[in-house]
Amino acid sequence: MKIWLWVAMFLGVGFTSDANAFEEKIALIEVKQSAGYQVGDAAASFRLKNTDGSMVSLNDFNNAKGVIVIFTSNHCPFAKAYEDRIIALNNKFASQGFPVIAINPSDPGTHQDDTFEKMKERAASKGYGYPYLVDDSQQVAKAFGAGRTPQVYILQKSGAKFTVRYIGMIDDNPQDPAGVTKLYADEAVSNLLTGKPVVTTITKPVGCAIKWKN
Structure with missing residues (x-):
């Protein structure tokens, strides 16, 4: 309790302040402590194998307005709970220039459900x-600073660069889609499409910790 009180005082957030603002500041601290991208950074291109056997690069989306990069996995119950919502995001925004790119960084040696064959299935x-x-190789996940599945990075195409505009959760209710009150990813993309700034730029991802290879 004393630790959280100190953090609240350090951040300049009183107990009567908005709880969402406090949570966002905590998430911001955690993101800054990671070695990955921060909001406003340009993401480097990557090239990874797709389940259809083709190689897919971020540069393949140069004609898009942006991309919704989601680190996910087969085994994680949180990822499974969000699967239909990820599909819905792509169905809604791909035609508007913001397609989903799903990436599985999970070590299949830890969870057999995350083998490439299981991914294809x-x-x-x-x-x-x-x-x-x-x-x-898990190098893309490390470059982004991903720590959990699912974890979202919304990139906006800005000139020749893909700039990070949002990092965190898809929405605020992993357990119950009907109980969602904050559509973080949806709202971020919708704002970018209409030329508005992203209001909530960082949230703390809730999901399974990525198991890193030795």
């Missing part, structure tokens, strides 16, 4: 309309 059974890429 999952993508086919659910009819993914977006790439489902395997980050076998």
